[in-house]
Amino acid sequence: MLQAIDLSKKYGTQVALDRLNLTVAPGEVFCLLGANGAGKTTTINLFLNFIHPSGGSARINGLDVTERPLETKRFVAYIPEQVMLYRNLTGLENLEYFTALGGHEYPRSAFIELFRQVGLPIGAEDQRVSTYSKGMRQKVGIAIAIAKKADALLLDEPTSGLDPKASNEFSALLKQMSERGVAVLMATHDLFRAKESGSRVGIMKHGRLVATMGTADLGHADLERLYLEHMHD
Amino acid sequence: MVKRIARKELIEMLRDGRFRVLSVAVLAVSLLSLAVGWKHYADVARQHAAAQAATRDQWLHQTKKNPHSAAHYGVYAFKPKSPLAIVDTGVDPYVGVAVWLEAHKQNEFKYRPAQDRTAVGRFGDMTAAETLQVLVPLFIVLMTFSAFAGEREQGTLRQLLSLGVPPRRLALGKAAGIGAALGLVLVPSAVLGVAALMLTSDGGFLSGSLARGALLVAFYLLYFAITIAVCLGVSARARSSRLALVVLLAFWFANSLVASRVVADVASWLHPTPSAVEFQTAMDAELNKPGEMERRLEQRKAELMRQYKVDSVDALPIAFSGVSLQEGENHGDEVFDAHYGRLFDTFDRQNTVYQIAGLAAPMLAIRSVSMGLAGTDFQQHRHFITAAEEYRRLIQRTMNGDIMAHPTTRTSYLAGRELWEKVPEFEYEAPATSWVLGNMRWSIGVLFAWLLVAAAWMSRPLATAML
Secondary structure (H helix, E strand, C coil), X not given: CEEEEEEEEEECCEEEEEEEEEEECCCCEEEEEECCXXXXXXXXXXXXXXXXCCEEEEEECCEECCCCHHHHHHXXXXXXXXCCCCCXXXXXXXXXXXXXXXXXXXXXXXXXXXXXXXXXXCCHHHCEXXXXXXXXXXXXXXXXXXHHCCCEEEEEXXXXXXXXXXXXXXXXXXXXXXXXXXXXXXXXXXXXXXXXXXXXXXXEECCEEEEEEECCCCCHHHHHHHHHHHHHC | CHHHHHHHHHHHHHCCHHHHHHHHHHHHHHHHHHHHHHXXXXXXXXXXXXXXXXXXXXXXXXXXXXXXXXXXXXXXXXXXXXXHHHCCCCCHHHHCCEEEEECCEEEEEECCHHHHCCHHHHHCCCCHHHHHHHHHHHHHHHHHCCCCHHHHHHCHHHHHHHCCCCXXXXXXXXXXXXXXXXXXXXXXXXXXXXXXXXXXXXXXXXXXXXXXXXXXXXXXHHHHHHHHHHHHHHHHHCCCHXXXXXXXXXXXXXXXXXXXXXXXXXXXXXXXXXXXXXXXXXXXXXXXXXCHHHHHHHHHHHHHHHHHCCCCHHHCCCCHHHHHHHHHHHHHHHHHHHHHHHHHHHHHHHHHHHHXXXXXXXXXXXXXXXXXXXXXXXHHHHHHHHHHHHHHHHHHHHHHHHHHCCCCCHHHCCECHHHHCCCCCCCCCCCCHHHHHHHCHHHHHHHHHHHHHHHHHHHCCCHHHHC
């Protein structure tokens, strides 16, 4: 479970995040929408303890990330806008390496199965990552997240730059993970993907969460209208 | 986790074209420098053994002559080379390896290769020590500058830290990986070097220099560990890999190329030594001090006449000419001890400055330790000078004692092989390793201090500073 309690971040006098209160329950996919600089990535970075909060706390499975930085990272997987891998290693070597550092070991066959599960073509596992497209790298990122068996998933614009097919595959994988009880917090500009993948969406503006809503009874057009209304306020 | 990180670093490096090119270059230079050192050592050791045997043979087979003439006939003493001089020639090219031992004089050492150099030779020898002290750190800089900074630029560092990898373990893993890669480059040279030493010294290396060799390897590993830790610490904190490279190249330049020259000048300024001409002039002035020998001889005459209860020198049961010659030697010895003692003490103080300056540049510390363990530093040269001078004085005492023992024949007295054999062959015993380490205590302390500080600096980069 992910929890933000009055979570704030200031850079000097500039407020990047203003008293965010948010809970993402197991199996829930919460999509943070907002313009650039709205505070979405700041929120993700605070959960990852990459930056320290100016106030409040970010908690993963009830543990404060600043007080228990290494332990909380054991519960969370992270997929950035561009999953960066070691170009001189093969896809499989990257997956093995990141998985091992995340505290898990699997046989080669299990890794290859993961490659197939995330939709990577046969043979991709033994190719150097320098030959991979962005979509393939993102899929390796998902494979890393699956292999980590994390309780929570933090995604920062994960479908940015992906073609529609790859985005769809990505959404399907996300759905699989949420069905396994993973709490997902995804920062995105993609309203369509947020509606398709999210259980709830939140709209951020100037560091504040200005609206939250469930996606079940919300149409694509409704979400777009609501989003634009908040952006124009 | 550390092992896993190290393995990944090694694999990545082995697939990196930069590593392959640099490692071939370092391996080639280290093998070449070892080959040059080995050939030089083998040649010099063979020449010294032959020359030492020849000089003994000449001494024993000299014709019958007055012992004082034999004292002037003299002998050579050759400084034995440690097999580890293959690695580090130290000060030998500058201070010489042989000394002519004769009456009345403490001669300077001869056969200094540095004297015979052409203009090109001023750039110095290509020794294995130079490779290890200068080239290998450059190799480490070029292989590690992007270790953290590059990962930060590529984005993989965020990926790693999001997994909950402790920065300290990450740094240790990277250090181990770089160390393993370095091992792949240096181990072949080291194995070939040891094999060459064993062949050259007929296995004597194992009994004589093995402990020193092991220590030499250990201290060089310590130095490389320091260099790796410094490089990783800089890479973790630099804003970009380009900045890390610039900072590390500046460190390498200052540490490997500039520091030794600057500190040598500072040490000379703090503890100046006289020029060769000034030194010789001052010593000659004291040796030839007007009235000094006359005063000493009058005093000696009076003592002997009292001792033997006679009223003239001619009535002494010993030849006064021998006493006079020995008194001249005693006077000379006192002057030599005072002047050379002051000079060598000044060199020692300069050396202490050099060792302490290792706090600013660790290369100075490893250089001192390397020369010390290779048996080519100034302290061990001084140890040999002292032994050779003792031997010279023994020859003089033996010759003059024989003259004293033959009072009736005086200058017409001729001695033969029986007397020459009374002078034992010169056998030099190099100082123990513990003595050498004692002399190197500053440098050893400095290296450990550097390791502690650099390791702490490397392994405690703030997580935020690494992002």
